[in-house]
Amino acid sequence: MVKSQNAVLRQAYPTPPYWTVSFDVPHPPAPGMFMLADLGGPLREALFPAAVMADGFSVMVPPRHPATQLLPGATVNMLGPLGQGFRLGDVTRLLLVAEVALLPPLLPLLDAAAAVTLVVETSTRAQLPPPDRFPPTTELLLVTRDGSGGYLGPLESQAPAPANLQRVLPHLLELLAWAERACFACANERYPALAAIVRAARLHPAPDFAQALVQTVMPCGVGACEICRIPTRFGEKHACTEGPVFDLLSL
Numbered sequence: 313m314v315k316s317q318n319a320v321l322r323q324a325y326p327t328p329p330y331w332t333v334s335f336d337v338p339h340p341p342a343p344g345m346f347m348l349a350d351l352g353g354p355l356r357e358a359l360f361p362a363a364v365m366a367d368g369f370s371v372m373v374p375p376r377h378p379a380t381q382l383l384p385g386a387t388v389n390m391l392g393p394l395g396q397g398f399r400l401g402d403v404t405r406l407l408l409v410a411e412v413a414l415l416p417p418l419l420p421l422l423d424a425a426a427a428v429t430l431v432v433e434t435s436t437r438a439q440l441p442p443p444d445r446f447p448p449t450t451e452l453l454l455v456t457r458d459g460s461g462g463y464l465g466p467l468e469s470q471a472p473a474p475a476n477l478q479r480v481l482p483h484l485l486e487l488l489a490w491a492e493r494a495c496f497a498c499a500n501e502r503y504p505a506l507a508a509i510v511r512a513a514r515l516h517p518a519p520d521f522a523q524a525l526v527q528t529v530m531p532c533g534v535g536a537c538e539i540c541r542i543p544t545r546f547g548e549k550h551a552c553t554e555g556p557v558f559d560l561l562s563l
């Protein structure tokens with residue numbers, strides 16, 4: 313039975329490159345799950361929590377997202393929590409890997425283990441998030457695709473690096489060997505290559521050792537419209553009900 317809840321907008325403010333929007337709601341979504349919010353458009357918008365509180369949650373969305381146009385106190389009808397979120401269990405060493413634009417749904421996991429390493433990839437240095445945005449206990453590894461800051465990306469590349477730069481891939485392999493769980497938020501088409509990197513780092517990764525949040529449109533959220541079907545190694549799956557967090561090695 314899908315819950316219909318009325319959320320109340322607590323506040324919305326810019327946190328470049330995103331906007332942070334907070335809602336009070338009786339049953340907030342767990343990390344990796346989502347709410348389908350009626351924000352006045354033709355379709356409901358999927359909202360993934362960037363922070364989860366006992367009585368609400370925050371999202372981080374691009375500027376001009378319809379949620380940023382709401383005023384404090386506005387009531388928003390939401391369906392959810394929906395989908396399968398991250399399955400962490402009792403881990404002490406957690407690795408998070410994200411493209412910067414897709415990072416917010418991983419943020420609630422920053423305090424989910426005693427030791428957390430976060431790998432963030434951007435195109436260029438100007439897009440790197442300020443390190444003080446993250447808890448001081450988070451080990452941060454920054455990656456740029458043009459080599460202007462941090463390690464040189466992309467994450468999957470084995471190409472030789474220019475003399476003054478270091479490829480990120482060897483460090484990613486070390487981190488995958490160190491971690492007890494790894495969670496990814498990248499473009500879907502990168503997941504097969506990232507799965508191959510996980511297999512290269514670990515001989516027999518356990519089911520759900522590496523988990524990936526897939527990116528797709530999810531208009532109904534309940535497996536009815538068929539729009540969110542994604543290909544996996546085990547046939548097509550509904551992202552809305554069987555995901556959107558999948559075992560990376562199944563993608």
Ligand code: FES
Pocket residue numbers: 529530531532533534535536537538539540541550551552553
């Ligand atoms: S969103 Fe409609 S089937 Fe998944």
